Amino acid sequence: VKRWRIQFVLSITIFVFALSTAILMIVDSATDGHIKPKDFKPKHKNDFSYYGKYRTDVIIPIYCISGITLGMVESIRRVIPVNIVGGNIIKLRKMNAIVHIFYELSGVGGALITGLVLIPRLGNNYAFLITPILFTISGLIWLLIRSVREKPNNVKSEHVPYIKQSKLNFIKRITKPPLLFIQSIYIGAKIVFTNRKFIWLFIIYPFAIYTHRYIENIIGPQVTRRYLNRSDWSQILVGGSNFGELLGALFVFCFNDIIKSPILPVRFDALMLLIIWYLPFYYPPVDQIKYAWIIAASLIPIGFTSAIGNISLDAYIQSSLTRLESKHKYISPLGAVVSFLYSTYIVIYSIANPLLGKHIDYVYNKTGNIHSALIYVAALQLTIIFILMFAATFIPKGAIAFNPVLIDEDDETMANDNTEKLNMILDENVDRGTIAETK
Numbered sequence: 001v002k003r004w005r006i007q008f009v010l011s012i013t014i015f016v017f018a019l020s021t022a023i024l025m026i027v028d029s030a031t032d033g034h035i036k037p038k039d040f041k042p043k044h045k046n047d048f049s050y051y052g053k054y055r056t057d058v059i060i061p062i063y064c065i066s067g068i069t070l071g072m073v074e075s076i077r078r079v080i081p082v083n084i085v086g087g088n089i090i091k092l093r094k095m096n097a098i099v100h101i102f103y104e105l106s107g108v109g110g111a112l113i114t115g116l117v118l119i120p121r122l123g124n125n126y127a128f129l130i131t132p133i134l135f136t137i138s139g140l141i142w143l144l145i146r147s148v149r150e151k152p153n154n155v156k157s158e159h160v161p162y163i164k165q166s167k168l169n170f171i172k173r174i175t176k177p178p179l180l181f182i183q184s185i186y187i188g189a190k191i192v193f194t195n196r197k198f199i200w201l202f203i204i205y206p207f208a209i210y211t212h213r214y215i216e217n218i219i220g221p222q223v224t225r226r227y228l229n230r231s232d233w234s235q236i237l238v239g240g241s242n243f244g245e246l247l248g249a250l251f252v253f254c255f256n257d258i259i260k261s262p263i264l265p266v267r268f269d270a271l272m273l274l275i276i277w278y279l280p281f282y283y284p285p286v287d288q289i290k291y292a293w294i295i296a297a298s299l300i301p302i303g304f305t306s307a308i309g310n311i312s313l314d315a316y317i318q319s320s321l322t323r324l325e326s327k328h329k330y331i332s333p334l335g336a337v338v339s340f341l342y343s344t345y346i347v348i349y350s351i352a353n354p355l356l357g358k359h360i361d362y363v364y365n366k367t368g369n370i371h372s373a374l375i376y377v378a379a380l381q382l383t384i385i386f387i388l389m390f391a392a393t394f395i396p397k398g399a400i401a402f403n404p405v406l407i408d409e410d411d412e413t414m415a416n417d418n419t420e421k422l423n424m425i426l427d428e429n430v431d432r433g434t435i436a437e438t439k
Contacts (some may be wrong), residue, residue, distance in 0.1 A: 006083070010076060011143040013069045018135035020066040021128055024059060028052035028125045051125050071342065078314050087322030091316035100249035100311055107242035115235025124232070181284050181339070186330050188340025191333060197320065197406075198337070200395035204266055205313055206345035207385050211273055212306045213349060215299065216241050222360060223279060223295060227371045229286040229406045236289075238283050240296025244303025251304070252311050262312035264394050264403045269309035270389035272302045273382040280374040356381070363431030 033052025040050065085091040085364035117170060118127040178332065192198045220237040224230055252259065277299060321334040356377040363373035393399055398408050 006076060006080060007142050007145045010073065011139045013072045013076075013399060014135050014139040014142065017066055017069040018132040018139065019071075020062050020069070021135065022132040023062050025129065025132075027054060027058065027062075033125055035126045036121065038121075048123075050123055059125065071346065075335065075338050075342055078318070078342075079332065079335050081314075082318045082322055082334060087319050089315050089319035090256060092318050093259065093311055096311045096314050096318075097249045097253040097256070098290060100307055101246060104242050104246035104249060104307070106287060108239050108246060111235045111239035111242055119232040119235070121353055146239060178204050180331065184336040185340050185343060187331060187333065188336035188338070191321075191337050192340060197396060198317075200392045201224065201313070201317065201337075202344065203298065203388055203392040205317075205341040206348055207389055208269060208306065208309055208313065209342070209345045210348050211350075211382060211385055212241070212303070214352070215276065215302065218353060218357065219276070219279070219374070220299075222370055222374075226364065227282070227284055227286070227290055228288070230289075230292070233289060236292045236295045240293075241299040241303040243296075244300035245307035246303075247300070248304040248307025249311065252308055258331040258403075259308070259312055260403050260405045261399075262309065262316045263396070263399050265308040265312045265404070267390055267393050269305040270386045270393075272305045273297075273386045276382050277379045280371050280379055283371075319390065350382075377380055 026049065031052035031054040034050055036050050043049075081092055081095040081099070085095045114127055118129075122129060192202050216238050220241075221231060221234040224233040224237060278298070279295075282295075284294070317337060318334060321337060359377055360370055360373045364370050398404050398406050
């Protein structure tokens, strides 16, 4: 959606994010929670007596709000590079690599500082004490950024669905954003499913994000808690994965020219998922931090290929959809495609996470360990995803080679035909919106 300046949207989003994280600590403090005592000695394995006394259901809405803001930031950061460097895929890869480098520098540093310093000293409930402060500072910085004034879009108002030039009443102001979001998802889905150049992304893009998040947020904490008896060491695993991503981003920045298309990076990204097969059969001794570092080291190649794949995919999507950016005043085709693909990932994660988590808990309560559960929820699941992702890389034209150059990137005639076809798709959708509004 292109109704407001990106800087303004980012600022408001990050302010809401800061508020949601602050509310978590406010709720904890208001219910007799406090920072972990310096000489705290747990009376039993699950002794968290310094936590606030509140029902965990209370914080679900807070997580929902923070999830919305996170989704907005993740989508916007994939749109911004085009506004800076244009549609050149080489420049886009380098720009995305630079962003990813800083992203992972903060990821590695934040994960290790949190796991080794903040959680042991402050406890899980106050380990993110500085987060609202840093988010607020970031929001203020973004709010002060001024960009070059864009040329006015000459799209006629009657061709813009759900938007009227006259002043809207309160109800329409409330309902307009959800309608625009739904329409952007529809446009994104239509672009993806009606063109061979993009349809393979429906499998690749969501699963590429899902697998990485699943390894960091689900497998990592389960392994450190059940294998090593230290849940806070999961941040060491996150640090290892993020360090791999940092190396991958540096690789793209330094060797950008050898990446002809996202096909080869995605294939290696899928292949590296098979590394997880060793975890169900790994029995490290508990309470020894060196084994957390060993597991973290095994995640480096996964993070490495994941970063190269994600950067290449983002640049491919950004470059392919740049020609359509001037067609619509309020809905960006690039933003629509990114929103659709990212929403698909969210749906997959939202369904798979609780179901697989329940299976892990069931196996642990029954057997006292999670090794047999990880065979299915980690190794077997990621193997299936590997097969799907690897097979999907052969869908685009010209993707049979080891390091292929996709035909659409070289064949100007075909590129123009695809652009015209996509513009027809978008114009058709706009016309429908106009008809619906007239009625």
